[in-house]
Amino acid sequence: MIRVQVPATTANMGPGFDCVGMALKLYNFVEMEAIEQGVVIDVEGDGADKIPRDKSNIVYLAAERVFKIVDRKPAGLRIKLTNNIPLARGLGSSAAATVGGLIAANMLVGSPLSEKELLNEATAIEGHPDNVAPALLGGIVVSAKEDDDIKTVKIQPPAGMKCVVAIPDFQLSTKAAREVLPQNVSMEDAVFNLSRTAILVAALMRGDFDLLSIGLDDRLHQPYRANLIPGMKKVFAAARLAGAKGVALSGAGPTLIGFCDENIGLIAKVMKDTFAANGVRCRVVELEPNPVGATALEKISL
Numbered sequence: 001m002i003r004v005q006v007p008a009t010t011a012n013m014g015p016g017f018d019c020v021g022m023a024l025k026l027y028n029f030v031e032m033e034a035i036e037q038g039v040v041i042d043v044e045g046d047g048a049d050k051i052p053r054d055k056s057n058i059v060y061l062a063a064e065r066v067f068k069i070v071d072r073k074p075a076g077l078r079i080k081l082t083n084n085i086p087l088a089r090g091l092g093s094s095a096a097a098t099v100g101g102l103i104a105a106n107m108l109v110g111s112p113l114s115e116k117e118l119l120n121e122a123t124a125i126e127g128h129p130d131n132v133a134p135a136l137l138g139g140i141v142v143s144a145k146e147d148d149d150i151k152t153v154k155i156q157p158p159a160g161m162k163c164v165v166a167i168p169d170f171q172l173s174t175k176a177a178r179e180v181l182p183q184n185v186s187m188e189d190a191v192f193n194l195s196r197t198a199i200l201v202a203a204l205m206r207g208d209f210d211l212l213s214i215g216l217d218d219r220l221h222q223p224y225r226a227n228l229i230p231g232m233k234k235v236f237a238a239a240r241l242a243g244a245k246g247v248a249l250s251g252a253g254p255t256l257i258g259f260c261d262e263n264i265g266l267i268a269k270v271m272k273d274t275f276a277a278n279g280v281r282c283r284v285v286e287l288e289p290n291p292v293g294a295t296a297l298e299k300i301s302l
């Protein structure tokens, strides 16, 4: 039986749309074993009542993809999912499922695929690398697609960085949150994001939290998605006033994330209160940056 632990992720980090993401210390677990026949899928935890238990499950689909590539397949498969990452909230639940399925299936057939090959496959499944890269590699990962190959640079999260996430009680699928984005953007907005992303990466590498306020600014996706998340701009403003060094939409939302080095209790309170004042109930938690990516906890060879 293979057991893989996969972290949650916060993608985009403001301006780094589809190319920057960071792993967080919150985990899903994927267990997989070969059985004599059939497909058995059990799900516990977040989304247990919604996640399909048949061959349309994305963990199963990821595993199938590995078996097809390496042309080796167990006769039957048992999968058990234990989910702590909330579904469709912007914390990388689908990336964790995909990465967990790929890694577990690869191990089940003797690990023929390299980490790089798994990353390329995970990106092909998700459509963009910003969640799957940190879920696989840990830390903060900047990714660039070169055709089907994903180039990555990993940055260790700066010492002392803390994250407060406000997780609304409603779901927002990545698909729906991408549908509100424009097909084209102006040169001015492109340059705006280029400059902010460059500052963001420099700030993260230098551990300069004061640069985060400008380095997390974005014009490519957040302004369009604000309409889907009541109170988003007010929560951002309140968190900044309470001491957050920077704020962003986590992934495609609706979770909002504040980055700070102190005042965590006050920032959490104002984020919750401001969401509530705008009619949104939410759960606010501190999630630490995670330097480590997906990890195999047990392995028994076939």
Ligand SMILES: Nc1ncnc2c1ncn2[C@@H]1O[C@H](COP(=O)(O)OP(=O)(O)OP(=O)(O)O)[C@@H](O)[C@H]1O
Pocket (backbone or CB within 6 Å): 009, 011, 028, 047, 051, 052, 057, 058, 059, 081, 083, 086, 087, 088, 089, 090, 091, 092, 093, 094, 095, 097, 131, 172, 173, 174, 175, 250, 251, 252, 253
């Ligand atoms: N453990 C899981 N097992 C199977 N399917 C899952 C699992 N976790 C998530 N999913 C599928 O992925 C969907 C959520 O993916 P979606 O990309 O919309 O949001 P997200 O990954 O949570 O957020 P984001 O990509 O913005 O960080 C769920 O509705 C479900 O269909």
Ligand SMILES: N[C@@H](CCO)C(=O)O
Pocket (backbone or CB within 6 Å): 011, 012, 017, 018, 019, 128, 130, 131, 174, 177, 178, 221, 251, 252
């Ligand atoms: N970059 C992606 C992350 C969510 O999957 C988006 O914002 O749509």
